[in-house]
Amino acid sequence: MGLxxxxxxxxxxxxxxxxxxxxxxxxxxxxxxxxxxAWQQPSIDTSNGSIDxxxxxxxxxxxxxxxxxxxxxxxAEQSSxxxxxxxxxYINKDTSSNSGDLIxxxxxxxxxxxxxxxxxxxxxxxxxxxxxxxTYSGLTIKKEVRSAVxxxxxxxxxxxxxxxxxxxxxxxxxxxxxLFKKKxxxxxxxxxxxxxxxxxxxxxxxxxxxxxxxxLAIDITTPELLKTADPLVTAFxxxxxxxxxxxxxxxYGFIIRYQPDKKDIxxxxxxxxxxxxxxxxxxxxxxxxxxxxxxxxxxxxNSKHMTFNGEDKSYDIFYTSLPFSQQVFxxxxxxxxxxxxxxxxxxxxxITVEKNKDSK
Ligand SMILES: [Zn+2]
Numbered sequence: 001m002g003l004x005x006x007x008x009x010x011x012x013x014x015x016x017x018x019x020x021x022x023x024x025x026x027x028x029x030x031x032x033x034x035x036x037x038a039w040q041q042p043s044i045d046t047s048n049g050s051i052d053x054x055x056x057x058x059x060x061x062x063x064x065x066x067x068x069x070x071x072x073x074x075x076a077e078q079s080s081x082x083x084x085x086x087x088x089x090y091i092n093k094d095t096s097s098n099s100g101d102l103i104x105x106x107x108x109x110x111x112x113x114x115x116x117x118x119x120x121x122x123x124x125x126x127x128x129x130x131x132x133x134x135t136y137s138g139l140t141i142k143k144e145v146r147s148a149v150x151x152x153x154x155x156x157x158x159x160x161x162x163x164x165x166x167x168x169x170x171x172x173x174x175x176x177x178x179l180f181k182k183k184x185x186x187x188x189x190x191x192x193x194x195x196x197x198x199x200x201x202x203x204x205x206x207x208x209x210x211x212x213x214x215x216l217a218i219d220i221t222t223p224e225l226l227k228t229a230d231p232l233v234t235a236f237x238x239x240x241x242x243x244x245x246x247x248x249x250x251x252y253g254f255i256i257r258y259q260p261d262k263k264d265i266x267x268x269x270x271x272x273x274x275x276x277x278x279x280x281x282x283x284x285x286x287x288x289x290x291x292x293x294x295x296x297x298x299x300x301x302n303s304k305h306m307t308f309n310g311e312d313k314s315y316d317i318f319y320t321s322l323p324f325s326q327q328v329f330x331x332x333x334x335x336x337x338x339x340x341x342x343x344x345x346x347x348x349x350x351i352t353v354e355k356n357k358d359s360k
Pocket of ligand 1: 168212217218219273274275
């Protein structure tokens with residue numbers, strides 16, 4: 001039974017997950033002919049002392065604790081087994097691998113055309129604790145991201161860093177499609193079709209591959225840059241606002257998603273203005289280890305389990321890709337505070353267990 005429930009939504013998501021651009025103008029016929037397989041995803045080398053690096057950052061990977069996730073269907077008739085264990089979370093048929101704060105979206109891992117995030121709210125809501133300046137009214141974002149932005153901008157203001165302007169948040173597949181085609185068109189005369197497509201895709205994500213479609217990404221700028229032709233430029237990284245964001249955004253669950261030294265892994269050039277919400281403690285782990293999201297996913301997939309000691313809390317982070325409709329996560333924690341489940345955007349799940357600092 002469980003398997004049937006699972007396969008139906010999964011198949012739909014899988015078939016819709018390929019990049020597709022509708023034929024509308026003269027560039028489209030070429031774009032259509034570019035097969036997704038033409039993009040070679042670079043391999044990520046995590047063999048180079050990465051475990052030592054984790055330990056230096058107070059992240060431990062105890063091998064004996066890897067099995068914290070069980071396939072519930074194998075125990076379905078042994079309800080006593082499940083009752084004997086403290087259940088803290090289910091991954092059920094409604095939990096999509098495309099839901100959650102940690103989903104990976106890039107050139108090689110795309111969102112379906114019909115994907116719209118849940119829980120979008122207006123960025124510039126009047127009830128906000130502080131006023132969020134936006135270049136357009138009516139921008140929307142996921143609710144938890146707006147809360148995190150408010151906390152971050154309050155802290156910035158307390159450090160005398162103000163005037164941060166939000167210029168882009170959630171973007172639909174269709175809107176991204178328009179932006180991408182516009183960029184290809186602007187480059188085609190100078191570079192020819194193939195180079196124009198490749199260059200455009202490093203600057204503007206092809207539809208389905210933009211983090212803005214997740215509702216978890218924001219672009220920010222300053223009033224000074226806003227007066228220029230392109231307010232989203234690498235110069236933002238050298239402004240007072242850009243420097244503060246670089247040093248502090250991880251505290252509020254954000255990462256600078258596209259770093260200059262990670263271009264070969266992310267497929268996108270340096271964008272100091274593009275923040276991606278991943279939540280805590282994940283932003284802190286990535287910041288302190290200098291991992292981009294692709295590298296972090298790889299670490300989690302390889303190790304299956306990490307522990308992380310934050311300032312106030314400690315965390316157990318598990319990765320699972322068991323292809324069943326229901327999985328029981330049953331590690332027993334005496335002093336557990338809560339847990340979150342996020343899809344990885346592909347075929348797996350990341351479970352974050354939050355604990356009080358002194359619990360085991
Ligand atoms: Zn962006």
